[in-house]
Amino acid sequence: MRLPRRVAFALLAFAAALLLLPLGGDRFWIQFAGKAMISCIFAVSLDLLVGYGGMVSLAHAAFFGLAGYLLAGLSNGLGISSFVLTLPLCLLGATAAALAIGWLSLRTSGAYFVMVTLAFTEMLFHVFNEAPGLGGSDGVFVSARPFAGRTAPYYAIWIALVAVFVLLQRAVQAPFGRVLVGIRLNEPRMRSLGYATRRYKLLAFVLGGAIAGLSGYLDAALYGFVNPAQLGWRQSGLVLVTVLLGGKGTLYGPMLGALLLAVLGQFAERITEYWSALIGSVAIAAVLFVPAGLAGLLRGSRG
Amino acid sequence: MTLSLFALQILNGVESGLLLFLVASGLTLIFGVLGVLNFAHGAFYMLGAYVAYWISERTGSFLAAVLIGLPVMVGLGWLIEKLAISRLYARDHLAQVLLTYGLVLVLNDLSRALFGSEVHGVATPAALSGTVALGEAQTWPVYRAFTSLACLGVAVAIRQVLLHTRFGMRVRAGAVNGEMVEALGIDVRRLLSILFAAGAGLAALAGMLAAPLTTVYPGIGDGVLIVSFVVVVIGGIGSVKGAFLGAMLVGLADTFGKVLLPGLSGAIVYAVMAAVLLFRPRGLFGEPAEAR
Numbered sequence: 001m002r003l004p005r006r007v008a009f010a011l012l013a014f015a016a017a018l019l020l021l022p023l024g025g026d027r028f029w030i031q032f033a034g035k036a037m038i039s040c041i042f043a044v045s046l047d048l049l050v051g052y053g054g055m056v057s058l059a060h061a062a063f064f065g066l067a068g069y070l071l072a073g074l075s076n077g078l079g080i081s082s083f084v085l086t087l088p089l090c091l092l093g094a095t096a097a098a099l100a101i102g103w104l105s106l107r108t109s110g111a112y113f114v115m116v117t118l119a120f121t122e123m124l125f126h127v128f129n130e131a132p133g134l135g136g137s138d139g140v141f142v143s144a145r146p147f148a149g150r151t152a153p154y155y156a157i158w159i160a161l162v163a164v165f166v167l168l169q170r171a172v173q174a175p176f177g178r179v180l181v182g183i184r185l186n187e188p189r190m191r192s193l194g195y196a197t198r199r200y201k202l203l204a205f206v207l208g209g210a211i212a213g214l215s216g217y218l219d220a221a222l223y224g225f226v227n228p229a230q231l232g233w234r235q236s237g238l239v240l241v242t243v244l245l246g247g248k249g250t251l252y253g254p255m256l257g258a259l260l261l262a263v264l265g266q267f268a269e270r271i272t273e274y275w276s277a278l279i280g281s282v283a284i285a286a287v288l289f290v291p292a293g294l295a296g297l298l299r300g301s302r303g
Numbered sequence: 304m305t306l307s308l309f310a311l312q313i314l315n316g317v318e319s320g321l322l323l324f325l326v327a328s329g330l331t332l333i334f335g336v337l338g339v340l341n342f343a344h345g346a347f348y349m350l351g352a353y354v355a356y357w358i359s360e361r362t363g364s365f366l367a368a369v370l371i372g373l374p375v376m377v378g379l380g381w382l383i384e385k386l387a388i389s390r391l392y393a394r395d396h397l398a399q400v401l402l403t404y405g406l407v408l409v410l411n412d413l414s415r416a417l418f419g420s421e422v423h424g425v426a427t428p429a430a431l432s433g434t435v436a437l438g439e440a441q442t443w444p445v446y447r448a449f450t451s452l453a454c455l456g457v458a459v460a461i462r463q464v465l466l467h468t469r470f471g472m473r474v475r476a477g478a479v480n481g482e483m484v485e486a487l488g489i490d491v492r493r494l495l496s497i498l499f500a501a502g503a504g505l506a507a508l509a510g511m512l513a514a515p516l517t518t519v520y521p522g523i524g525d526g527v528l529i530v531s532f533v534v535v536v537i538g539g540i541g542s543v544k545g546a547f548l549g550a551m552l553v554g555l556a557d558t559f560g561k562v563l564l565p566g567l568s569g570a571i572v573y574a575v576m577a578a579v580l581l582f583r584p585r586g587l588f589g590e591p592a593e594a595r
């Protein structure tokens with residue numbers, strides 16, 4: 001599970017380049033790189049569940065969206081915007097939601113788990129789409145953003161991405177990550193070895209959900225806007241596509257997937273109005289032809 | 304709520320539950336026998352509604368739309384099984400979810416390209432356009448009664464085929480142990496193709512029947528798909544009986560939710576599902592077997 005040395009060097013160089021980008025880049029590229037890094041955080045957080053724990057969750061967008069809505073609520077309703085207060089509160093909210101949804105969903109497994117997480121996401125979507133006072137299908141603006149200035153949100157996102165990647169890389173190298181992989185490969189065996197497998201899965205689900213919440217918080221902070229589509233099942237499906245396209249169970253692979261889709265999105269949206277058919281085709285092609293993802297292609301046949 | 308209004312809601316709930324059953328029965332069988340989580344199932348519902356719109360617009364006859372459209376949709380289901388779904392039988396849930404999710408996106412955009420993004424309506428067939436009086440103040444459209452009866456007929460037919468034909472016997476055997484069925488010399492590949500095509504046909508039929516009751520637009524199948532998943536989870540994966548009960552429960556909960564709790568109606572069916580799962584994690588009729 002250790003990072004291959006070549007990959008570690010590439011990641012370091014990439015992080016350094018992103019750190020220097022605001023010095024030379026214009027507004028457009030800063031915004032684009034910020035958005036891409038948020039997608040990276042979102043994708044690696046799902047990789048912990050899917051690639052390590054073997055949990056195909058469709059609830060992941062729910063935590064992304066919830067944290068964003070919480071920020072909007074704190075900022076608009078209570079007038080609290082400083083990240084010192086809003087960040088912990090929004091993460092707490094996402095964590096609590098992940099604990100509740102994870103606890104219920106992990107009573108099931110396999111296909112039931114996929115469907116149940118899908119249903120919870122859809123339930124939240126309906127709540128935010130229909131309940132009075134939550135902005136409806138148009139969404140909500142965040143009146144005061146937590147990071148002021150032109151490049152402050154960008155650096156916040158950069159710090160978050162580096163911290164999340166280091167944390168998750170350490171987590172999957174630790175016994176915790178090994179147990180998760182063991183559960184994915186053979187849960188009954190791990191259980192008979194004495195591991196409380198459900199508790200491990202729930203911990204991974206909650207940790208992943210909290211980090212998804214972090215990415216949703218940053219997204220709302222960067223754009224100052226949240227809408228119900230962000231916590232819909234299509235969003236959950238899209239981040240699953242990102243993880244598989246990049247290469248599940250590698251952490252750096254899903255980041256590659258997120259970058260590729262970000263670039264694709266930037267350019268494809270200009271030339272075609274059938275953007276989602278393009279994403280769909282990418283998903284189908286990835287499943288049929290590159291099941292190990294971009295990371296698998298890079299590793300070559302040794303995979 | 305007066306008695307006749309209550310009766311009206313019961314009828315509406317049963318009717319929407321019966322329509323839901325047509326979609327959910329195929330979904331649950333495709334999972335039970337093929338082992339495939341099929342997110343593209345809702346797309347067949349959508350395409351069915353579009354085909355009903357397109358053909359009835361051209362021919363002026365809703366009956367013709369169903370008679371021509373149904374074989375077309377079964378053929379399309381057969382084709383998609385051959386091209387894509389058959390490659391998923393040995394793959395994990397992630398691959399199944401993603402490939403069929405990709406199909407949903409492609410088919411949604413395809414229908415947008417073919418029929419436009421706007422909302423279409425389908426006229427109720429003239430012969431079925433009347434209403435039935437229900438008490439003093441309420442009426443119930445004849446078309447809804449017709450839909451309910453048609454769905455009920457299909458449900459009975461599904462039961463007869465599954466329980467009393469050789470094909471149904473093989474399907475049930477395949478749900479228990481596909482390898483054994485193959486070892487007995489039965490062409491399982493063909494069985495799976497037929498089953499998938501039939502499931503696609505049922506979903507499309509539901510979309511056709513529902514078309515005059517609602518509006519037709521790209522992505523109309525997504526909501527139906529997710530609610531059908533809820534039905535399948537409540538009933539227990541692979542259980543047609545469970546799907547029927549689940550569909551009734553969800554149809555009624557949804558209809559009464561819209562009347563009693565209008566602001567939160569969309570969330571109610573999921574609350575019902577969560578309640579069922581708290582007590583029976585494998586649904587009402589799910590087998591307590593190992594996870595698949």
